[in-house]
Amino acid sequence: MSLEFHAGETEAELDTKSPDAFRTISEVAEDLDIPQHVLRFWETRFNQIKPLKRGGGRRYYRPDDVALLKGIRRLLYGEGYTIKGLQRILKEQGPRHVQAIGRGAPIGAAPPAEPREAPVASEGFAEVGAERAAPYRQPVPEGLDDVSILTAVMKELGECRRILEQALQPAPDAA
Numbered sequence: 001m002s003l004e005f006h007a008g009e010t011e012a013e014l015d016t017k018s019p020d021a022f023r024t025i026s027e028v029a030e031d032l033d034i035p036q037h038v039l040r041f042w043e044t045r046f047n048q049i050k051p052l053k054r055g056g057g058r059r060y061y062r063p064d065d066v067a068l069l070k071g072i073r074r075l076l077y078g079e080g081y082t083i084k085g086l087q088r089i090l091k092e093q094g095p096r097h098v099q100a101i102g103r104g105a106p107i108g109a110a111p112p113a114e115p116r117e118a119p120v121a122s123e124g125f126a127e128v129g130a131e132r133a134a135p136y137r138q139p140v141p142e143g144l145d146d147v148s149i150l151t152a153v154m155k156e157l158g159e160c161r162r163i164l165e166q167a168l169q170p171a172p173d174a175a
Contacts, residue, residue: 020148022052022060031066032073042072045083048095062152068095071102079107 017023029036039059043049049068051059061069075081075089075098090098101107 020063022062023066025051025059025061028061028066028069032069034073039069042069046072046087046090048090048098064099067099067102069102071098071100074101075107 017027023031025036025039029039032039039049043051049065049072051061051065053059072086075086076083081089086098
């Protein structure tokens with residue numbers, strides 16, 4: 001299989017890409033040893049797969065996207081799950097569970113406990129303090145620290161804000 005190189009990249013540079021770097025569909029397909037069209041198909045069946053799409057429809061997968069895809073591949077191909085069965089797992093246990101499987105967690109491992117919901121105001125104020133659970137925090141994936149996670153979240157929130165501001169601008173009057 002021949003590799004295409006981009007402006008100045010060598011094969012060694014591609015192999016030493018940062019774990020936090022975004023991956024193209026060709027890189028992910030090669031890493032998972034599946035055709036690119038399978039990844040595109042999975043996007044239609046699993047709405048949790050949301051790569052960034054840039055100009056021309058080029059896909060860029062975040063590290064969490066790649067972990068999710070690895071988990072999906074392992075469950076479908078390695079464990080014999082059906083697409084419908086995997087959709088149920090994603091719905092009931094969440095994408096973090098499948099991402100953990102993609103990172104090598106045992107398949108039978110229980111997902112992290114879900115945070116308890118805060119009581120409704122109509123239950124009375126006396127119970128609110130007693131019922132409130134400690135804040136739940138997802139474990140930080142290996143190799144990532146809080147600063148890099150928060151930086152990525154801030155970038156995503158900035159993009160959300162830009163989209164919202166653009167949507168809230170009044171429409172130009174048709175002349």
